[in-house]
Amino acid sequence: MSFYVATIQFDWYRRKKADRLYNKNAKILFLGLDNAGKTTLLGVLKDGRLSQNRPTFHPKMPVNISQTYDLGGHETARRLWKDYYTSVDAIVFMVDSSAPQRFEESKRELDALLSSDELSNVPFLILGNKIDIAGTSEEKFRASMGLTQTTGKDKVPLNPGVRPIEVFMCSVVRRFGYGDGFRWLSNYIN
Numbered sequence: 001m002s003f004y005v006a007t008i009q010f011d012w013y014r015r016k017k018a019d020r021l022y023n024k025n026a027k028i029l030f031l032g033l034d035n036a037g038k039t040t041l042l043g044v045l046k047d048g049r050l051s052q053n054r055p056t057f058h059p060k061m062p063v064n065i066s067q068t069y070d071l072g073g074h075e076t077a078r079r080l081w082k083d084y085y086t087s088v089d090a091i092v093f094m095v096d097s098s099a100p101q102r103f104e105e106s107k108r109e110l111d112a113l114l115s116s117d118e119l120s121n122v123p124f125l126i127l128g129n130k131i132d133i134a135g136t137s138e139e140k141f142r143a144s145m146g147l148t149q150t151t152g153k154d155k156v157p158l159n160p161g162v163r164p165i166e167v168f169m170c171s172v173v174r175r176f177g178y179g180d181g182f183r184w185l186s187n188y189i190n
């Protein structure tokens with residue numbers, strides 16, 4: 001088991017109620033098993049190709065990738081990336097949805113993150129990547145990952161202390177699905 005952690009900081013614009021656009025820096029941890037597609041996604045984000053037709057969400061170009069770490073599964077490494085927990089705005093957890101044989105391993109890691117006190121209020125965007133390969137259904141993916149109870153894909157108002165968490169199926173190589181995920185995430189970053 002190996003984890004890849006990238007801390008990126010990127011700017012986006014959000015439309016507020018008053019219709020004023022403003023700029024937001026967000027520090028996001030990209031986590032997930034090896035081969036999930038994190039590096040590929042970061043590359044796409046860097047290209048600024050997140051979502052061409054989304055007036056409410058334009059990542060500035062280029063994305064500023066401040067730190068990238070490739071960490072093994074060692075306890076020491078885990079302690080290291082735990083240092084980021086305190087300053088992180090959101091977590092993007094990627095899963096290769098075409099590899100069901102690794103769902104269990106992935107779920108174990110996700111569950112550990114979700115039960116971490118430091119992350120109890122941090123929004124989680126779960127990306128089921130590579131749907132272009134096997135076309136795994138969202139329902140099946142959610143069931144395998146234990147993610148049947150989630151926030152909802154619209155902008156759902158949450159009570160304080162309730163963590164936003166939602167699943168989006170995507171294909172990074174086909175440029176599909178993750179834009180909606182980030183748009184959803186932007187609702188929960190202050």
Ligand SMILES: Nc1nc2c(ncn2[C@@H]2O[C@H](COP(=O)(O)OP(=O)(O)OP(=O)(O)O)[C@@H](O)[C@H]2O)c(=O)[nH]1
Binds near residue numbers: 004032172
């Ligand atoms: N078919 C398909 N392949 C993808 C997709 N996204 C990524 N890949 C491929 O999956 C492989 C792994 O992608 P990476 O981005 O290196 O995965 P990673 O999570 O960074 O993996 P590690 O660096 O090993 O932790 C590469 O060959 C990518 O081209 C996708 O949406 N569809």
